[in-house]
Amino acid sequence: MKIDTSNFLMRSPSALGELGIAQPQPAITPSMYASPSTSGFLSVFESAVLDVDARTRAASDRVAAVDAGHSDDMVGAMLASQEASLSFSMLMQVRNKVMGAVDEIVKLQV
Incomplete structure (x- = not known):
């Protein structure tokens, strides 16, 4: 049995969906962070x-609102604070990895 792949490859994504074939979706794409007009590591x-x-x-705003008595959502403020702290820690780890890679590239002998 011979399968003609040329017809299969020309189908639209909606036609593939009708056949039960899901289009692979990347978990993270650069477009999630970068604007359409710019791309690259710097913009990401x-x-x-x-x-x-x-x-x-x-x-900070949520914690200040709780401190001032404008809000009773102490749990939400603490969660937001922890989320911000973890985001900052992750960003610093990425920065350290990038700087380590740059240092290794600088040390390369050509």
């Missing part, structure tokens, strides 16, 4: 830094 890292900053500011 910049977006990650801005995201960590936004989480930190939001956590």
Whole structure:
């Protein structure tokens, strides 16, 4: 039995879905962090830094609201604070790995 793959490869994604074939979806794509006009590591890292900053500011605002008595959501404030702390720690680990890789590249003898 011979299978004609040319017809199969020309099908649209919706036609493949009708056949029960799911299109693979990447877990993380650069477009999640980078704007459509820019790409590359710099824009992804910049977006990650801005995201960590936004989480930190939001956590600070929630803690300040609890301290001032404007909110009773102490658990939410503590969770936001921990989330911001973990995000910052992860960002610093990525930064340290990148700096270690750059140092190794600089040490290479050509």
